[in-house]
Amino acid sequence: MASTILKQLREDEREARKSLILEAVLKLFEKKPFDEIGMRDIAAEAGVSPAAIYRYFPSQDELFMEAFIKDLSSIKNVFQETFKEASQKSLPVDPLEEMGKAIVHHLIHNEATFQMMSYLMIKGNMPSYLLARFQALQSALIDKIIEVLTFAGISDPDRTISHAFISSVMGVLMTFRNYPGKEIINAEEHIHLLVSLIAKIFKKGLQP
Amino acid sequence: MASTILKQLREDEREARKSLILEAVLKLFEKKPFDEIGMRDIAAEAGVSPAAIYRYFPSQDELFMEAFIKDLSSIKNVFQETFKEASQKSLPVDPLEEMGKAIVHHLIHNEATFQMMSYLMIKGNMPSYLLARFQALQSALIDKIIEVLTFAGISDPDRTISHAFISSVMGVLMTFRNYPGKEIINAEEHIHLLVSLIAKIFKKGLQP
DNA sequence: TGTACATCAGTGAACGCGCGTTCACTGATGTAC
DNA sequence: TGTACATCAGTGAACGCGCGTTCACTGATGTAC
Numbered sequence: 395m396a397s398t399i400l401k402q403l404r405e406d407e408r409e410a411r412k413s414l415i416l417e418a419v420l421k422l423f424e425k426k427p428f429d430e431i432g433m434r435d436i437a438a439e440a441g442v443s444p445a446a447i448y449r450y451f452p453s454q455d456e457l458f459m460e461a462f463i464k465d466l467s468s469i470k471n472v473f474q475e476t477f478k479e480a481s482q483k484s485l486p487v488d489p490l491e492e493m494g495k496a497i498v499h500h501l502i503h504n505e506a507t508f509q510m511m512s513y514l515m516i517k518g519n520m521p522s523y524l525l526a527r528f529q530a531l532q533s534a535l536i537d538k539i540i541e542v543l544t545f546a547g548i549s550d551p552d553r554t555i556s557h558a559f560i561s562s563v564m565g566v567l568m569t570f571r572n573y574p575g576k577e578i579i580n581a582e583e584h585i586h587l588l589v590s591l592i593a594k595i596f597k598k599g600l601q602p
Numbered sequence: 603m604a605s606t607i608l609k610q611l612r613e614d615e616r617e618a619r620k621s622l623i624l625e626a627v628l629k630l631f632e633k634k635p636f637d638e639i640g641m642r643d644i645a646a647e648a649g650v651s652p653a654a655i656y657r658y659f660p661s662q663d664e665l666f667m668e669a670f671i672k673d674l675s676s677i678k679n680v681f682q683e684t685f686k687e688a689s690q691k692s693l694p695v696d697p698l699e700e701m702g703k704a705i706v707h708h709l710i711h712n713e714a715t716f717q718m719m720s721y722l723m724i725k726g727n728m729p730s731y732l733l734a735r736f737q738a739l740q741s742a743l744i745d746k747i748i749e750v751l752t753f754a755g756i757s758d759p760d761r762t763i764s765h766a767f768i769s770s771v772m773g774v775l776m777t778f779r780n781y782p783g784k785e786i787i788n789a790e791e792h793i794h795l796l797v798s799l800i801a802k803i804f805k806k807g808l809q810p
Numbered sequence: 811t812g813t814a815c816a817t818c819a820g821t822g823a824a825c826g827c828g829c830g831t832t833c834a835c836t837g838a839t840g841t842a843c
Numbered sequence: 844t845g846t847a848c849a850t851c852a853g854t855g856a857a858c859g860c861g862c863g864t865t866c867a868c869t870g871a872t873g874t875a876c
Contacts, residue, residue: 411852443853443855445853445854449853
């Protein structure tokens with residue numbers, strides 16, 4: 395009996411330490427592209443030695459993937475809120491545009507998450523254990539987006555319109571996030587402008 | 603007199619050899635992502651030793667950039683043709699959609715060009731000598747696209763609409779080129795479907 | 811026309827560096843008797 | 844309660860590998876006299 399409790403406690407402790415490392419990674423994710431983050435950086439940020447990390451994660455890839463998933467999952471919550479807010483206030487805002495802006499905002503302010511997302515989308519041959527996890531995440535996101543679209547009055551039985559909208563938003567982000575010669579603040583402004591333009595075009599262009 | 607001619611000939615020969623290496627890179631670009639192409643691969647493909655490459659290009663980065671520019675410039679010609687064709691046949695095709703499809707087609711069938719384009723767009727801090735060249739290329743492309751848009755009857759004094767359209771197309775490409783679980787042939791079909799949908803939405807959504 | 815020297819393309823092997831990962835070890839905490 | 848042993852977190856240093864790049868050298872072609 396008592397031993398199981400102790401075991402549980404130790405398990406919790408282990409999870410807590412694991413989180414500590416993940417938090418360190420997420421902190422670095424905010425300011426650096428993921429491919430410039432080394433195990434030594436993470437170790438320093440978390441206050442442990444590089445070797446210690448390997449007690450909790452089998453490889454850098456797995457660690458990054460876990461951090462990425464944790465980070466990106468938080469976007470889903472933002473959707474949820476947007477969705478509920480709009481439904482309660484009986485549409486004072488345009489859910490399509492709000493959703494686009496929510497995605498954009500998050501990915502503009504998290505350097506590595508943005509880069510990793512892009513990287514995973516672009517990269518062809520990926521180890522399948524990573525691919526599977528990314529795919530699951532992507533599907534979940536798309537489902538959420540479809541929810542919002544349906545709610546916004548856009549019926550889309552075969553998901554084509556949803557795909558078009560999502561990828562347009564992603565495209566704006568990827569094309570102009572680091573558009574040369576623009577400061578990041580201007581880029582953000584420009585991107586928001588484009589996203590709301592696209593939202594408007596979609597709304598109008600999809601009317602019967 | 604004669605010596606200048608000889609000098610010229612030698613210069614030509616040098617250029618020819620340089621092209622040989624560039625061609626080798628482009629050949630590899632078709633089948634592999636650029637970050638999996640090493641100097642040894644290029645050397646093997648071109649039939650020279652790795653060290654020989656450095657007689658013509660100062661670094662791998664410069665070599666890749668030059669190959670990339672050469673490759674991507676060929677898209678511009680496709681635009682030109684699309685543009686002229688449409689103008690001669692007095693609009694049997696939709697130039698907006700055709701242009702989108704031309705971009706998509708080229709980038710689907712050139713693995714490394716696609717990846718490098720995406721990479722350059724996404725990557726933040728890039729050596730400025732590379733950035734400058736990419737920027738020039740990007741501007742030139744955007745100008746061409748604006749030409750087509752203007753021709754298609756979309757007036758766009760501040761380039762916003764052009765930006766929105768281009769990035770939407772790029773977004774579809776980036777999002778679904780390697781969409782997990784889809785074979786590349788299906789992906790291509792799906793992408794073309796999305797691009798023409800977007801072209802339609804834009805056309806309709808932009809009518810006054 | 812022949813000889814000595816300069817120039818340049820090209821080579822195979824080696825250098826060097828970054829960086830993920832592993833190794834041998836320490837010290838603390840838990841367990842058995 | 845004390846002692847011998849097991850377990851596990853954590854460490855600093857070293858390993859090892861890939862890969863861009865450089866080095867010392869060879870052989871061919873051009874130039875001067």
